[in-house]
Amino acid sequence: MAEPKHPVQTVDRMLDIVEIIHEQDGAGVSEIAEQVELGKSAVHNHLTTLANREYVDKDGDQYHIGLSFLSLGAYARNRTPIYETGRSQVDTLADRTGELVNLLVEKNGMGVYLYQAKGENAVELDTHEGKRVPLHCTAVGKAMLAFRPTEEVDEILDTHGMEPVTAHTITDREEFHAQLEEIRERRYAIDNEERLNGLRCIAAPITDDQDRSVAAVSVSCPVHRVGDARFYEDLPDAVLGTANVIELEHNYS
Amino acid sequence: MAEPKHPVQTVDRMLDIVEIIHEQDGAGVSEIAEQVELGKSAVHNHLTTLANREYVDKDGDQYHIGLSFLSLGAYARNRTPIYETGRSQVDTLADRTGELVNLLVEKNGMGVYLYQAKGENAVELDTHEGKRVPLHCTAVGKAMLAFRPTEEVDEILDTHGMEPVTAHTITDREEFHAQLEEIRERRYAIDNEERLNGLRCIAAPITDDQDRSVAAVSVSCPVHRVGDARFYEDLPDAVLGTANVIELEHNYS
DNA sequence: GAACCTCATTCGCTATCACAGAACAAGTTA
DNA sequence: TAACTTGTTCTGTGATAGCGAATGAGGTTC
Structure with missing residues (x-):
């Protein structure tokens, strides 16, 4: 895949956040904010948006990968x-x-x-x-x-x-x-x-x-x-x- | 989940796009653009960004859900x-x-x-x-x-x-x-x-x-x-x- | 139990960036 | 050839993502 000519940065950042949560086996806002070089509030906004659609689960102060990804993942595999x-x-x-x-x-x-x-x-x-x-x-x-x-x-x-x-x-x-x-x-x-x-x-x-x-x-x-x-x-x-x-x-x- | 106070619209739009591709079993740019009420170019930018990280696959003019979702989905399930x-x-x-x-x-x-x-x-x-x-x-x-x-x-x-x-x-x-x-x-x-x-x-x-x-x-x-x-x-x-x-x-x- | 942490969360301002729109390219049908 | 598609490139601009500072909620320590 060639580099996109006009990448949507927000999408990349969101994927970064999700992948960090994945790699770290759950993470908190501040922890993520450090790694994506983004303010805590921005990360927080991303997480609530994702949590709203169950793409991440909030468990106390830790965020985890949500089951909504299962639907997409299982579908991709079946295809x-x-x-x-x-x-x-x-x-x-x-x-x-x-x-x-x-x-x-x-x-x-x-x-x-x-x-x-x-x-x-x-x-x-x-x-x-x-x-x-x-x-x-x-x-x-x-x-x-x-x-x-x-x-x-x-x-x-x-x-x-x-x-x-x-x-x-x-x-x-x-x-x-x-x-x-x-x-x-x-x-x-x-x-x-x-x-x-x-x-x-x-x-x-x-x-x-x-x-x-x-x-x-x-x-x-x-x-x-x-x-x-x-x-x-x-x-x-x-x-x-x-x-x-x-x-x-x-x-x- | 309460409605997010500050939703990140771009993330919501990206998820809409992905879910449309999922529901329709693959879709083209114009087709998606109509349904998310977004310009074709905007949709195109989203898709190339996603394709770059293999969250979607491009097959001719059709975009499909990519295998990157499998990793997250399988992880969420194992958890x-x-x-x-x-x-x-x-x-x-x-x-x-x-x-x-x-x-x-x-x-x-x-x-x-x-x-x-x-x-x-x-x-x-x-x-x-x-x-x-x-x-x-x-x-x-x-x-x-x-x-x-x-x-x-x-x-x-x-x-x-x-x-x-x-x-x-x-x-x-x-x-x-x-x-x-x-x-x-x-x-x-x-x-x-x-x-x-x-x-x-x-x-x-x-x-x-x-x-x-x-x-x-x-x-x-x-x-x-x-x-x-x-x-x-x-x-x-x-x-x-x-x-x-x-x-x-x-x-x- | 109060002072002090360390988190997440809220909020307003502004520089950034996502997006519309128009033009182009490439392919299909008539 | 012309009149359609479709995806893709490009640019100016208005909406908005994110910074930073303040607030709130739990926990820990002395």
């Missing part, structure tokens, strides 16, 4: 074609593996977690539905990029960079392209603590009839609990199976 | 205490009955669908997650109100009225209170085409340790498929069971 078909399969995989299973789509060069299901032993992570993550440091992201034209991959890397987030994050573009090649061959991607220490993931792409990725599924599990045998054999099979079912349902129905 | 415990039980009930199962909470005198799970034969309805409905004409709403103090019920009816939405909607306040009394006795509520023609629901409240309702679960099914035997015996048992489990998990863990 995403892969969601309906992907959901039940992701649930099944979570049941079978007992781990955390994610469904990711790409928007403007970033990954967005569309849905996640928690198996019985699922790790607790910072990934929640709707969260945006860079594509280069996650298994889902790499699975996604492996099935996109090289020019597109480069364009995405150009705009979003290859910020290292752990000691294992790939930061070299050559190496990255080599890995995508591997992924294309075996059809699944691996993340060995590239985004979070102690976390490994296996991901497989979901492609359309021209073999272009439209989404990706992954299983995330803690390093200490998942031995190499399970990680390099059982899980890839399971993930590939799931991706395949979603793919078939999505393309031929 | 709601009953969601985590309720979800898996609602899933189970949907599996067992094959019907549409809903979890509802109350916000400012209106019902908000927090979660819904579709069984194999679930009806397709206009109820989606996040949707707000009046409490007086739904089984979930009545189950909710039955376990609130009478003054609170009257206050809610005062502010939101008792608009009839089908021929069967209760519009008399005496009759309504009498029905709440019945519901308190048998612990579940019935909706026989009071909100939608052809639809019946059974709902049970989820109460806290002081027997005040914090949420309600319901099963919705088409009249033509569900005979009286199942409707008046099997379903209430199933719904009550589910509500009970959620209640226990919620209050004692």
Whole structure:
């Protein structure tokens, strides 16, 4: 998205306020005012306006994200074609593996977690539905990029960079392209603590009839609990199976 | 929520725009401009500002709700205490009955669908997650109100009225209170085409340790498929069971 | 219990900025 | 080609968002 020629500042400020409340898990007027560099009264006016329509909830002196956003968020998700078909399969995989299973789509060069299901032993992570993550440091992201034209991959890397987030994050573009090649061959991607220490993931792409990725599924599990045998054999099979079912349902129905 | 003393008009207008896009399932600039009584350029500025942050997606000449709302919506839902415990039980009930199962909470005198799970034969309805409905004409709403103090019920009816939405909607306040009394006795509520023609629901409240309702679960099914035997015996048992489990998990863990 | 915090909230004034309107661009229909 | 759409750009100006100071409401401390 190109920068708007005539941005509506008030809208940007309002979104800033909402996002601050989100990030901070609730916030007070003064707290917000400091961060958006706005007077307390201005922030207060924004908050009462939002509260009036239940976009924020007021709980004592703390403001929180309101349920009105749920309606819009759920709607946006339902509109995403892969969601309906992907959901039940992701649930099944979570049941079978007992781990955390994610469904990711790409928007403007970033990954967005569309849905996640928690198996019985699922790790607790910072990934929640709707969260945006860079594509280069996650298994889902790499699975996604492996099935996109090289020019597109480069364009995405150009705009979003290859910020290292752990000691294992790939930061070299050559190496990255080599890995995508591997992924294309075996059809699944691996993340060995590239985004979070102690976390490994296996991901497989979901492609359309021209073999272009439209989404990706992954299983995330803690390093200490998942031995190499399970990680390099059982899980890839399971993930590939799931991706395949979603793919078939999505393309031929 | 009292009317804000100093509403930020631009925020209200922006929310109007977003809600119009939501209701209309996507809209163009001119279309929106007519409805918010704003110039096309102003609407255009709003939309580009929103699109820049992915709160709306531009698809040709149509603007749609963007996935950024998912992050906020999912967060708001996760913050709601009953969601985590309720979800898996609602899933189970949907599996067992094959019907549409809903979890509802109350916000400012209106019902908000927090979660819904579709069984194999679930009806397709206009109820989606996040949707707000009046409490007086739904089984979930009545189950909710039955376990609130009478003054609170009257206050809610005062502010939101008792608009009839089908021929069967209760519009008399005496009759309504009498029905709440019945519901308190048998612990579940019935909706026989009071909100939608052809639809019946059974709902049970989820109460806290002081027997005040914090949420309600319901099963919705088409009249033509569900005979009286199942409707008046099997379903209430199933719904009550589910509500009970959620209640226990919620209050004692 | 009074003095002192630290918040949210109110209010009036004014510089800012959101918006109308007109013009343009690009695409569709006749 | 002309007469329609639609979205987009641009600019002047009147409404209004937000500052700053005052007020109010709770809490904490001595």
